[in-house]
Amino acid sequence: MNIRDKVAVIGVGCSKFGENYDMSAEDMIVAAASEAYADARIEPSQIQAAWVGTLSSAMAGNALADPLKLFNIPITRVENYCASGMDAFRNACMAVAAGMYDVVLALGFEKLRDSGQRGLGTFGTHPVIGYGTTAPSLFAMAANRYFATYGIDKRALAKVAVKNHHNGTMSPKAHFQMEVTEEQVLSAPLICSPLGLFDCCPTTDGAAAVIVCRADIAKSFRPDPLLVKGIGLAVTSGEPYLKPGFAYTGFPATAQAAQSAYEQAGMTVKDIDLVECHDCFTITEILNYEDLGLCKKGEGWRYVEEGRASIGGEIPVNPSGGLKSFGHPIGATGIRMIYEVAQHLWNKAGARQVKNAEVGLAHNLGGPGSIGCVTILASS
C-alpha cells in the first residue's frame, strides 16, 4: 500500500483564477497545460496519458483531448465532488507507479461563472443540494456545533479570513488580491448564520495542471523534481450531516486520508513545512487543522489566532490565499494545491514564500465532508 518515491512532479501550471468571462473552459485548460509543459521542459507529444478532474456533467476524456489536441492517448475523467482534482492526480500517480506510462498529465478545471457554453457549462447538481440544503448551511451547522462545544464565537473564523485574504494579496493568480479586516469580516452580510460573506469561498473559474513522471527518470527533465511521498483518499457516508452519530466537529474522511498519506510517506505532521488545505469556509480550515493533526481537537481556533498558521508561523496554512482568496473552481482546486506546494518547494512563491520549505501537504475535501484526499510532496 505504498506509492512513496515511485512518482515525481516535474511541472505545474495554473490559469488566472477569477470571474473569467473573457476565457472559456478551453482557454483556461490550454493556459494551465501550456505552463505545465514549459515548466517540465516537455513537448505536448511527450504526454502518454492524462486524467481530468471536473464536476461538469459527462465530459469524458474529450474535455482535455479536444482543447489540447491530445489525441490517440488514454484520458480518464475523474469526479469525486470537490476533491475531483486531487483524485485525478492520485489516479495519474498510480498509473505511472504501475509502469503503464512514463510521463502523464493531470488537469483540473471548472467554468462556473458563465454556463452558456456547450457541454463545458452543464454543471451538475452539487451533492448537498439534493438534501434540500446548501453548502453554506451545512458548514454553518459545523460552525455552530464547534462554537457550542468549545465555547468560542465567530471572531475565531474571522482570523482565517483575514489571514487568507492577506496571503492572497501576494498571489498574482488568486481570484482576490484584497486585504480584509476582522471588523469587515464580522460585519459582512450573513450568508447562513454564523457564516458571513467573508467566511465563504467565492464562485470562481480556473484550471490547473501538473506533469507527473516516473521518479527514476525525473532528473532527465529537471534537476529538482518533487517526489510524491504519499496520497490518501477516504470516502465516508455521503449523509453525515443527517446521521445522529455525526460529531460535526471534524471530517473523518480527512483524518483517514491524512493517516494513509503520513503512513505511506513514513512521516508525521512534524515533517510538514506547509499545508494547502480545503478552506471552502473559514470553519472548514479550523476543522482541517485538527483533522490533519496540526493541533489537538478543539484547538484549531487557537492555532490561527496565535499566528501558527500564518506565513512565518509554525506550519503556514494556505500561503496561496486558499479557496477563500485564490478561489474554488471545483475540479481545479486539488491540482491548484499541488501547484502551490510546488511553488514553495521550488522556492518560486515570491512574497508569500514559505522559507526553507522541503515537504508540503495538500488537502482536498469533497461533498458534504465525505471525501478526503491528502497528498504529501517533498523536494528530492
Added chain:
Amino acid sequence: MNIRDKVAVIGVGCSKFGENYDMSAEDMIVAAASEAYADARIEPSQIQAAWVGTLSSAMAGNALADPLKLFNIPITRVENYCASGMDAFRNACMAVAAGMYDVVLALGFEKLRDSGQRGLGTFGTHPVIGYGTTAPSLFAMAANRYFATYGIDKRALAKVAVKNHHNGTMSPKAHFQMEVTEEQVLSAPLICSPLGLFDCCPTTDGAAAVIVCRADIAKSFRPDPLLVKGIGLAVTSGEPYLKPGFAYTGFPATAQAAQSAYEQAGMTVKDIDLVECHDCFTITEILNYEDLGLCKKGEGWRYVEEGRASIGGEIPVNPSGGLKSFGHPIGATGIRMIYEVAQHLWNKAGARQVKNAEVGLAHNLGGPGSIGCVTILASS
C-alpha cells in the same frame, strides 16, 4: 507500458438488466457487488479501494460507499461517456499493479428508466445531444457511408440483430430473451434511416461488478483466476462526425485501443477465442469487427453474414447478446463485458458457452466514437 500478468480477476457479478422499475440504482449496485464478493470468495471488508463507472451527474465515490457501506476506503468515480465502466476497471487494475492495493472493486451502473430518485437519476446530457444530433442519427451516418462505400444495404445490419437477439435468448440476465427474424428487423419502424428499431440497443437499467487483485495472490482466493493481459484506452477528437476528414467507416479510437491491448498482451487477434464488443447499433458491431482486426476493412458485413461471429463460428462476438439484447446501462456496460468474458473463461456460460475459451477480448466505445477501450483477459 505494460500491465500484463500483474493483475487478476477473481470474481464478477451482474444484476438483472432491463427496465428495472422495481429496483433502485442502489438495489442493482448491491446485487452486482454481492454476487462478485461471493464469486471471489471474499468479504466486503477485504475490499481496499474501489472505482465506480457511471455517466450520472456528480456521483463521486459516495455512489458506492453508501449503498455498499464501503466506508473509510478510497473510491474514485470515473466517467468516460459510454466507456465509463471499462475505464473504471482500467484504473482499478493500474492501482493494483502499482502496489497500492491488494484487492479492489470496480463497479459500473446506470439507472435510465426511472429518474425520480435523488442524485442517482440525474443523468447528464449525452455528448452527442450537444451537437444537435442524437446517437441514432450519428450512427446512421456511419451506416449510410458504409453502405455507399462497400455497395451493401441494411440486410447486413439485420444479421447482427438476429445473431445478438438469438444469443440473448440464452442469457438469463439479458434485457431481452427474444428471437427476431431478418424480416422483423427489416420491417421494423425506422428510428433514423437506415437504422430501424432492432438496429438500436434498448434503454436499460443495470449494474455489474468485478473484483480485481494482485496476480501473485490471486490463487489464494480461487484456483482459476483470470489474468489481465492488456488494457488499451484511446481518445480521439470528440467531434469526428463534424470534421471533413473523418472517414465514417470505423472508429480510430477502437483500433488504437486494440493495438495497445494486443501489444501489452503480446498477442494478435489469432489468440482471441471470443469478443464482447460495443454494438450500440448494429452498424457499430460491423465496424468493430474491422477496427478490432477480426477481418479486413470493408469485410465486416461478410463476417457476420458468413456466421463467423456466431457462437461456434471463427471468433464468436457478443455471445451475451451484446448491447442489442443484453442492454446498455451506460456505466455498467464495460464491466458487464468483463463479466461475460469471465463466464466463458470459467466455462459457466451455459447454453451460450464458447467452447474451450481461454482468451477473451472486451471492447467498450464512448461518446461519438471518440473513446475506445479494449481489455484482454486470459485463463491462468
